[in-house]
Structure formats: C-alpha cells, structure tokens
Amino acid sequence: xxxxxxxxTAAPNLWEVALAQFDxxxxxxxxxxxxxxxxxxxxxxxxxxxxxxxxxxxxRVFTGYRVQHSVARGPxxxxxxxxxxxxLNEVRALAMWMTxxxxxxxxxxxxxxxxVVCEPKALSPGELERLTRRYxxxxxxxxxxxxxxxxxxxxxxxxxxxxxxxxxxQHVGYAMPAVVTGKPLAIGGSEGRAEATSRGVVVVAAxxxxxxxxxxxxxxxxxxGFGNVGSGVVKLMSxxxxxxxxxxxxxxxxxxxxxxxYEKLRRYVxxxxxxxxxxxxxxxxxxxxxxxxxxxxxxxxxxITATNAPRVxxxxxxxxxxxxxxxxxxxxxxxxxxxxxxxxxxxxxGVTVSYFEWVQDLQEFFWEEAEVNSRLERLMTRAFDTTLAxxxxxxxSLRLAASMLAISRVAESFLVRGLYP
Numbered sequence: 001x002x003x004x005x006x007x008x009t010a011a012p013n014l015w016e017v018a019l020a021q022f023d024x025x026x027x028x029x030x031x032x033x034x035x036x037x038x039x040x041x042x043x044x045x046x047x048x049x050x051x052x053x054x055x056x057x058x059x060r061v062f063t064g065y066r067v068q069h070s071v072a073r074g075p076x077x078x079x080x081x082x083x084x085x086x087x088l089n090e091v092r093a094l095a096m097w098m099t100x101x102x103x104x105x106x107x108x109x110x111x112x113x114x115x116v117v118c119e120p121k122a123l124s125p126g127e128l129e130r131l132t133r134r135y136x137x138x139x140x141x142x143x144x145x146x147x148x149x150x151x152x153x154x155x156x157x158x159x160x161x162x163x164x165x166x167x168x169x170q171h172v173g174y175a176m177p178a179v180v181t182g183k184p185l186a187i188g189g190s191e192g193r194a195e196a197t198s199r200g201v202v203v204v205a206a207x208x209x210x211x212x213x214x215x216x217x218x219x220x221x222x223x224x225g226f227g228n229v230g231s232g233v234v235k236l237m238s239x240x241x242x243x244x245x246x247x248x249x250x251x252x253x254x255x256x257x258x259x260x261x262y263e264k265l266r267r268y269v270x271x272x273x274x275x276x277x278x279x280x281x282x283x284x285x286x287x288x289x290x291x292x293x294x295x296x297x298x299x300x301x302x303x304i305t306a307t308n309a310p311r312v313x314x315x316x317x318x319x320x321x322x323x324x325x326x327x328x329x330x331x332x333x334x335x336x337x338x339x340x341x342x343x344x345x346x347x348x349x350g351v352t353v354s355y356f357e358w359v360q361d362l363q364e365f366f367w368e369e370a371e372v373n374s375r376l377e378r379l380m381t382r383a384f385d386t387t388l389a390x391x392x393x394x395x396x397s398l399r400l401a402a403s404m405l406a407i408s409r410v411a412e413s414f415l416v417r418g419l420y421p
C-alpha cells in the first residue's frame with residue numbers, strides 16, 4: 001500500500017499563492033529579471049518513497065519531501081510536517097516563505113521545508129518512530145548543521161526531532177545536536193523554544209496594537225487553533241492582560257464574551273481532548289467573524305477567504321499559521337482598513353529561537369530562558385518596526401512591505417556572491 005499525496009487539485013495551490021506574493025513584491029522593487037527568475041525557483045527538491053514496517057508486520061510505503069528554496073544567505077532552515085494533505089506544492093510554498101521569514105528577521109539562513117504524507121494520529125509511537133528514522137535517513141543526503149537544519153512543524157515536535165538527531169548522529173558516529181532544532185532540552189534544545197512562535201505572535205501583536213492606539217491589556221482576542229501555537233498565544237495573551245473571548249480547535253470552538261480562563265481551559269482540554277464545550281459553542285467559521293480587537297488564525301492555511309473576509313470584525317489580524325488568508329481575502333481586508341501582520345513576520349518567533357538553539361549547539365554554551373526571550377523580543381520588535389516604516393513610506397500593506405524587505409535582502413546576497421561558474 002502506497003501512501004501518496006492527494007492530487008494537486010484536491011487542495012488550494014499554496015505555491016501559486018507564494019509566487020503571486022513574490023511577483024507583487026518583485027514588481028514593486030523593480031527587481032532585475034535575472035534575479036527574479038532565480039528566486040522564483042526552488043534550489044533543490046527531494047521526493048522520497050520509503051517503506052515502514054507497521055506494528056502488525058505489514059509494510060507500507062510513505063511519500064516524503066524536502067525542498068530547499070534558497071541558501072544564498074546561509075544553510076537552509078525549515079520545519080517538517082506530518083499531515084495527509086502534504087504535497088510538493090505546499091512544501092515548495094512553505095520553503096519559499098521560510099526564505100523570506102529568515103531574511104526579514106536578519107537570520108543567516110535560507111529557506112527549506114519538509115513533510116511526510118501521513119496521518120500521525122493514526123500511527124502508534126513505534127510506527128511514528130520507524131517512519132521518522134527512515135525519513136531522516138532518506139533525506140540525510142541533503143541535511144546537516146551547515147547545509148539544512150530541520151525543525152518541528154504541524155504533526156511533529158521535540159520527540160520527532162530527537163529521533164532525527166539520534167538517527168543522523170548514528171550515521172556519523174558521534175552526537176550531532178546542531179543537525180535539528182526544536183529538540184528536548186536533554187539533548188541540546190533551547191530554553192524558550194516551546195513557546196517561541198506564540199511569544200513572537202504576542203510581541204508583534206502588542207507592537208501592532210500600539211500602532212493602532214490600544215494596548216493588549218483589556219483587548220478582546222480571538223484565537224483559531226489550540227495546538228502548540230494557539231494554546232501558547234492564549235496563555236501569553238492572558239498573562240499580558242488581554243481578554244481571550246474565543247478559541248477553537250478541530251472539534252469546534254468555545255466563546256465567552258467575558259473571557260476564558262486559560263488554566264481552566266487547559267485542564268478541560270487535558271480531560272476532553274478539545275476546547276469544544278468549555279463555553280458557548282461556536283464553529284470555526286463563526287469564530288472568525290466574532291467582534292474582537294485582535295484575531296489570531298493559528299490553525300492552518302486558507303481560513304479567511306473572499307467569502308468570509310467581508311464579515312471579519314477584527315481590528316487587527318496576526319497570522320499565527322502559515323497562509324491563513326487567501327490573496328483575495330487579503331485585498332478585501334486591506335481595503336476595509338483591517339491591519340494584517342503577515343505570517344513571515346508574525347510567526348517568525350519559532351525560527352528565531354531555532355536560530356538561537358543552533359548557535360548554542362555549535363558553541364556548546366547555553367543561555368537562560370530570560371536571555372532567549374529578551375533576544376527574541378528585540379529581534380521581533382525590530383523586524384516589525386522596520387516593516388511598518390517601509391509600509392508607511394511606500395503606502396503598501398505590511399505583507400507587501402515584509403516581502404519587499406526580505407526579497408531585497410536575499411537578492412543582495414545573491415548579487416554579492418555572484419553566479420558560479
């Protein structure tokens with residue numbers, strides 16, 4: 001039995017979205033056509049079909065990907081996701097966005113992404129371990145601390161990163177902690193990594209709110225998604241004094257205009273496995289249209305479209321997920337005066353602290369969590385301020401300004417290095 005990706009027409013083509021965003025920024029920059037053609041194409045794409053022995057003794061073949069979009073500014077960096085919907089176009093798009101994300105934050109990386117077509121919740125821990133170790137072996141030919149450093153993404157976490165780190169260490173005969181980030185602390189992980197993406201979302205949300213004339217304290221916040229990012233956003237927003245009035249996951253949503261208690265919600269989810277039923281029930285679709293000050297879509301892509309964008313009542317949208325808005329929705333919200341902090345800026349906290357982890361592993365010298373959080377806040381705030389300044393000067397959206405900044409930095413790196421041979 002071969003676990004293959006669904007046809008390209010089965011899901012929205014994120015690669016076309018990523019290319020359209022690139023072209024819009026490249027046009028605004030008057031980017032040289034020779035540079036444009038290079039940056040539009042991923043540098044390297046690896047597709048692997050690999051066997052895994054299941055618990056019952058049968059063998060299944062899974063399809064995996066690793067795409068490196070650019071290494072002009074340094075080794076490629078990007079997560080690995082496990083999901084049934086993974087396909088080559090999705091991975092291409094996510095790799096390109098990682099290139100822009102790392103450049104926007106000033107990190108010495110290029111962009112990459114990987115994935116395996118599977119339903120991780122349907123696999124046992126043993127099956128997941130065998131799948132992860134075999135996938136790591138298959139992509140080992142292009143990854144490494146100086147070449148391409150994977151990290152967790154949807155459907156993966158510290159456990160899977162530990163398996164990858166151990167697998168590749170066995171290949172070379174010594175511990176190689178810098179080969180992946182997002183690892184457990186016991187084998188070279190970084191303090192502050194678990195909540196890094198969520199913390200970055202809250203940092204830029206606070207900066208954007210100040211720009212709009214209000215504070216996080218007392219702000220009404222709606223969060224779509226209660227996974228690693230969404231749950232962290234709810235926690236940190238609550239600690240900042242915001243009033244989280246609604247949250248959702250795949251099981252549905254919970255809404256209370258008076259605000260949700262994070263600790264009680266966390267304990268409820270531990271028992272039930274979902275936020276649904278904790279308070280007044282709302283669907284994921286209804287949640288996106290609730291009146292609020294800040295909306296954080298932190299679930300998956302293409303959640304706000306041309307259909308529901310006119311009914312979104314948030315003043316500020318901060319993209320915790322990658323690509324939660326379609327280009328059509330983006331245009332509608334921009335015309336309506338809704339400020340959107342784009343994914344390549346808003347959720348860059350994860351890759352920023354991954355960079356810190358990589359640096360600590362290479363130096364074999366580790367920082368305390370307070371230092372990690374302080375460095376993260378400084379880089380995220382600087383990136384937001386620089387993006388906002390360009391957006392104001394050029395009279396463009398934050399998304400276009402962020403793309404322009406990132407693309408110009410990658411283009412400069414390409415020009416300085418030159419074309420070999």
